[in-house]
Amino acid sequence: MKENCRTSFPLIETYMHECMGDSAHDREHVYRVLNYALYIAEDEQDVDRDLLTVACLLHDIGRTEQFLDENVDHATCGAEKARLWLSAQGYADEFCVAVAHCIETHRYRSDKPPRSMAAKILFDADKLDVCGAIGIARTISYKTQMAEPLYSLDGHGGIHDGSVEEAASFLREYKYKLEKIYDKFYTKRGASLAKKRQAAARDFYESLLSEVRECYQLE
Numbered sequence: 566m567k568e569n570c571r572t573s574f575p576l577i578e579t580y581m582h583e584c585m586g587d588s589a590h591d592r593e594h595v596y597r598v599l600n601y602a603l604y605i606a607e608d609e610q611d612v613d614r615d616l617l618t619v620a621c622l623l624h625d626i627g628r629t630e631q632f633l634d635e636n637v638d639h640a641t642c643g644a645e646k647a648r649l650w651l652s653a654q655g656y657a658d659e660f661c662v663a664v665a666h667c668i669e670t671h672r673y674r675s676d677k678p679p680r681s682m683a684a685k686i687l688f689d690a691d692k693l694d695v696c697g698a699i700g701i702a703r704t705i706s707y708k709t710q711m712a713e714p715l716y717s718l719d720g721h722g723g724i725h726d727g728s729v730e731e732a733a734s735f736l737r738e739y740k741y742k743l744e745k746i747y748d749k750f751y752t753k754r755g756a757s758l759a760k761k762r763q764a765a766a767r768d769f770y771e772s773l774l775s776e777v778r779e780c781y782q783l784e
Contacts (some may be wrong), residue, residue, distance in 0.1 A: 626646050714734050715738070
């Protein structure tokens with residue numbers, strides 16, 4: 566690893582700021598993920614906190630590419646961007662590859678599970694930011710950017726609850742991801758924090774669905 570890694574954090578942050586674009590995946594999301602990760606790491610053994618910090622700071626730098634082309638996986642793209650950029654800054658190949666692995670495996674929609682403890686912590690920290698009320702807010706913000714609705718209607722004018730493969734919507738995202746994410750954590754501390762937020766997300770979903778359906782049933 567490069568000497569005095571921590572002295573490079575401001576440079577890494579500057580690069581991260583340059584790469585961030587959308588409101589749901591902004592710098593404050595990155596800093597929340599970093600805070601969660603460092604807190605989780607306190608409860609785990611043999612965690613390279615410098616590596617973890619760098620991976621957290623750079624984990625979403627591929628978001629712009631995915632936003633411009635939906636066929637791009639921001640985790641895969643971001644991992645390669647991070648590896649090349651860190652290498653250009655003088656970091657050792659082993660460190661660059663380890664950071665890239667953390668970034669490549671942090672995505673929920675992926676068949677590449679995290680292997681290292683740092684990667685598992687990043688995964689959990691990132692998922693914590695889609696739990697509870699903040700997860701609801703961020704998801705709606707992102708769906709708005711993607712011009713996707715809160716809900717969709719079936720062929721008879723009814724409201725889909727999100728549990729079937731209908732058009733993309735907030736309710737669909739809740740049933741596909743937000744509802745299921747609480748059983749996907751790798752660390753005890755991450756899972757514990759997530760469980761505390763589960764009811765807030767569930768209550769919002771149920772209230773939204775109920776209010777929308779009520780509106781369409783008014784005479």
